[in-house]
Amino acid sequence: MTLNLAEIFFQQSALRPEHPAILGPHEEASISYGALRKEIETLAEQLLAAGIHAGMNIGLHYPGGQAYIAFTYALWACGAYVTPIPMELAMEEKQLIFQQIAIDAVISTTGCTLFAALAREATIPLTEHACLLNLKALRTPPAELAGLNPAFIRFTSGTTGEAKGVILSHETIFARIQAANQGLHIDANDRIVWLLSMAYHFAVSIVAYLSFGATLILCKNSFGSTILQAANRHYATLIYAAPTHYELMSHDRSDQTLSDIRLAIVTTAYLRPDIAEAFYRRFGIAPNETYGIIEVGLPAVNLDAPKEKRGSVGKLLPRYSVKLESPDENGIGEIMLCGPGLLDAYYQPWKTIDVILNQHGGWLATGDLGFIDEDDYLFIVGRSKEMISVAGMKFFIREVETVLERHPAIQAACVFAVKTRRLGETPMAHVVLVDNHEPPDEAQLKAYCGEHLAGYKIPDQFHWVDSLARTASGKLIRNSDKLLTTQNTKIL
């Protein structure tokens, strides 16, 4: 018999029907496990009546919150699986998901017309704010997919610009949350402040909380005062947030404290030491840095030495193993992992976990660079993949270059990361003008990019260059220190 995460939640709701499942975002808002189960079951009945059935893939294009959680679990209860469609993506990026992944229907906000061209029938209202749209088939799913018992397909763009959906089955997510909880020890006494995008974070967080009987606290906004009020009002024991949120909490001018917090989990990006220090000075809590990746889950958390080993993602959790591939003279190498709950497969091109692991002798190559100190603490120092992380929102460089090179005035483009204090990294572009073409100005180029890319992927600056800088072997140079000292550039 196959596992279903909705059933795991239903078991918790039977055990503790009156226990709060979600508190907030508004002051008095609260829903118990029992009431959330009822909401999920009602939605599941509506979805079944609307033709949703086991084996279907449903796009979820909806703001994060209680409804997002209810839709996800209702779809699982129907036997369907979910592909999150992040709302902040540009239309072209959303269309790419539909082209690369077979999606049978989409749940979206009422009045959203983005998917009308793909619809095969009229929209079906689900709630006051949500509707379902059954879609024309643009492609067929891989034949082996149904046998994996998928729960999520998380779309990620590939290193060379082609798509790679990450498939996570119910069994995989369950294995991940069990493994993570050997370190986190989340149970029904925990109340967790949630601040992240549900389109990107769900599997080892929200599913874990609801599977272990904990309570989720949603906030009205991300400002420090709001987060602290929510944490104190609801007696939060754990915060799950990005470095940005810790910075915002550190800026709070009130006298609010965080007396009940036992873990302050930092995810999505490297925590700047000055933010860690400011948060520690303000609240007396050293944030727990983590290592979370979509292909693996949460293999490492700095649980026991967040202050002493600041900057480290901690030791590996008990069921995971790590090794460094080809370490350099400083001991820095590519982080290779193995353990429970690794992805089930890449969608496009289709590649099962067995094939992925066989490429590296049973290890998953993360593309991240790191070192392990003498006490076995893992430190992440960079990436071997060509990616940029803007305040924790990661994307592949090639995506942006591909869009730029489609502009009629641009012959070639090289996008690279520039370190910035506020955002960690921002993208910058070197662009080569097509012969005899009038160069567009920066505003025009940004507007053009905005039509094709999410805002955080748009280069902060464009430099016109005569040719792209390359190594002797012809490889593009993306080192910002070298590129920004190039003399033949004109900054727009």
Place this chain on the structure above:
Amino acid sequence: MNLPQQLREHIINQYIKAKAPEGFNDDYNLIDEGILDSLGIMTLIAWLEKQYAIEFDEGDIVLENFNSVKALVDFVQTKRVASEQPTD
């Protein structure tokens, strides 16, 4: 273009992208209406610091300074004035 116009245009171009919502004016609540999320706040700060040569100090990144175009204008003006004051 004056400061309120610049800020209004930047908010619309970068964070709303589509047509400005009905009732959008300098008092429109950018936080409650979901225009600025945490990533939006940080990218806006980076832009403001670069554009107006100001710096957000500890205690500056608070709701009161971001909840409307008017609040942002007031904050930037205060910071610019402060940066022009001679220091001992």
